[in-house]
Amino acid sequence: MTPETAFDRNALNFSGGPGALPAVVLAETRQAIEAVPEVGLSILGISHRSDWFAGLVEQTERDLRALLDLPDSHAVLLLQGGATLQFSMIPMLLLRGSGRVAEYLRTGYWSAKSIPPARLEGEVRVLWDGERQGSGFRRLPTADELECSPEAAYLHSVSNETVEGLQFHHIPGLDGVRRVCDMSSDFLSRPFDAERFDLIYAHAQKNLGPAGVTLVVIRRTLLDRVPSGIPEILDYRAHLQARSIYNTPPVLAIYVVSRVLRWLREDIGGLERMEALNRRKAECLYGIIDRYPDVYEGWAHPADRSRMNVVFRLSTPEREADFLCRAESAGFGGLKGHRSLGGIRASIYNGMSLEAVERLAGFMVDFARHGG
Template sequence: MIDNRIFNFNAGPAALPLPVLQEIQSSFLNFDGSGMSIIEISHRSSWFDAVINDAVERTKRLLGLDDGFHVLFVQGGASLQFAMAPMNFLTNGRSADYINTGTWSTKAINEAKILHKNYSVVASSEDKNFSYIPKDISFNKDAAYVHITSNNTIKGTQWHAFPDTNGVPIVADMSSDFMSRPLDMDKFGMVYAGAQKNIGPSGVCMVILKKEMLDLATDEIPTMLRYATYASKNSMYNTPPCFGIYTIQLVLKWLEETVGGLEKMEAHNIAKGKMLYDFINNSDFYRTTAAPDSQSLMNVTFRLPTEELEKTFVEKATARGLGGLKGHRSVGGCRASLYNATTMEAVEALVNFMQTFEREN
């Protein structure tokens, strides 16, 4: 640990790469020779133009995107996208297919319901408390899109292979595993990700939108809720969340230049997950909550023999400099979030603590 920093396993806002934090710190009072902080410069300035354009270009390089995609920055987090997607794409009586794999999928479905849009829930894992990813799904061939949540922070499940939708574009909430692995964007009409879990701070959502999806949209919705508004103005129709976009740019730079791309990031994430899952699976004291073939590499959810032991575990871990291990308030238990910025050193420290705690209890 550096300067009393803990090992941060928070689910979001979550750990950021230390080099990114250090670069922010070093330039915060005088960004790029401007004599101003990044939070003081005009979003219409050449300084910020360079920031947002670099963030867009790095996103396209990392994901191998061609000119058929927009890269947008939208305020309101991923939760706003639950409503924006059906508002923009479910026009003229069109319907969408939804797959329900937990809390965030449920919220997305509810927004379509509130808007009185046509939709079908074509698969759900609610029958087993959202502990698995559904398979063998039948999709409606005339659906405007199929909505999924690629990784489920609360239940600890993840899509390791995306469904074959017979050509229907996937719209995916990727808030908690975006940029953690390569992505075949041919399957997707849109992906969106609240930045605060894997690519930046809270307050901004990245949206990657296939341009042809705009053909579904209508202009009969409020201006700031139209994807076309952001696409036509390089995400600067109004003042964007400049600091959040700047941090995302630095995280993408770290991914590209320090890590070496998404293939290497994926390998690192697989190694971290394997270390923790192997330990838990070989223990009679800890147990995972997700089905083995659906376990998330980003959010490892687990239980101890009793809730009292779980409370003691979290308290003692915090005292040892291992933060953010309490499970989501809706399910309890424990959770270790292993996002991109979480180091192997952090996972090793967690496993060592878990071994000690098991022996003592």
């Protein structure tokens, strides 16, 4: 495979995760693996205790704060363990021993995964179960469908369900009740008011970088009263005190996140411009799905369609297999739907270019006209 072919396949990687990275970030990472210019060492061999790495972590936080206009009331942590570890750390902090009920929205595959660990720490009330609404996780609740309690310990939601291609386009919950949100698959894809959330978490392998680092934004006052018995490595305070270097961190992954944040600020020009680009990419694919309803069936209700994960079906498994086979031959990768749902999924995270999406749209049109 030539370098040009390899780049083309990276550019056409529609995988649900790890997702495609911007070409400029791939190039910088490739160079850093050989040697970080200002250090002269490979990023794979730079000590996490070095002054350079401490400065990198600080710069990463500054860039994130600038993108979100994040106030000092919220701390930024670079942790490990993915969203899955946060499923346990959050109720350990906010539910254990509280005597209150945590409220969860079960809107898809990943939000469903977050509920059992919370039940180990206290009582959980599922406010909305999309699987039991006769929709099979095809839509999200509207604001008037949620009977939120002002006495809840917190409300947990997932802003974007990657498997089903569902995305909240409003912020659920009550102001005055702690909002906790898993933004793993749409974090930094659009502007939002971070002050309305008490804890946000996002693993990197969608919009931020490679797997290995999980970004947490937490309101500092949540750490005023931490239940006893939490192991130190699972205590947010320990990581905050250590400036995200409590134990050996994933240096390479954090480096890539820092490059992505700089790309968002300098190359894209901020989150408003990123949102506009993501909207164009999503409209490009949904337009094809709506134009050829005899060939493509969109999974999500139109009002709740994700701008990150475009999920659709074809009429039979055989036609889906033919679509995937032809797409692979044309250079497109990562289009097979999640194992729990099947179908087709085109993940169009921040790093996916508009040109690549337009190329996929062209393939879909050709398949509908001649192969569907």
